[in-house]
Amino acid sequence: GQQLNQSPQSMFIQEGEDVSMNCTSSSIFNTWLWYKQDPGEGPVLLIALYKAGELTSNGRLTAQFGITRKDSFLNISASIPSDVGIYFCAGRYSGGSNYKLTFGKGTLLTVNP
């Protein structure tokens, strides 16, 4: 089945620093999503990408859909303490009746004030 490799597994940074994380897939996707999960809550959608090469921003967050359709990255600029949480990538190949999302294992982000 499809597998997503998300890296890094965890990051410890100082407030104000920029952050970058990425996901690679063993097969192509036509949708990439980035979610954030706070402790005790469900994942919340941050950015959705639907086209190879697409670069999309949401405030201090920027994500790109890789041209090969097998990878995506998420950048966070000027991190703040509330950025703490687990960030998940998710991919989907919508073909036939397949609408399943495949999730990465997550990147745990800690921001030191």
Add this chain to the structure above:
Amino acid sequence: DAGVIQSPRHEVTEMGQEVTLRCKPISGHDYLFWYRQTMMRGLELLIYFNNNVPIDDSGMPEDRFSAKMPNASFSTLKIQPSEPRDSAVYFCASSLGTSGQNNEQFFGPGTRLTVL
């Protein structure tokens, strides 16, 4: 608008007991998904429904797990009998459609299940 509602938020039970998790999707959403999250395996899709009909249950671990959606505003995930390895956080999510803008999944807060 209310998001996806799940109950209970926490459940502690003993091995062998029946467990029922409940979900109310966002009003108007035609798709409902049940996920399980563990440290080892991450987020796994168990089953999803379209217009109350189960479409794909290939992620359901075994016969001890069952899910129903009797109407558009309610779904249950049942484990009978429960085992310690079922301990996990179970999420319900709903969406308007299955792909494309405005059709992505919204997750509930989850139910943390502990089976002793």
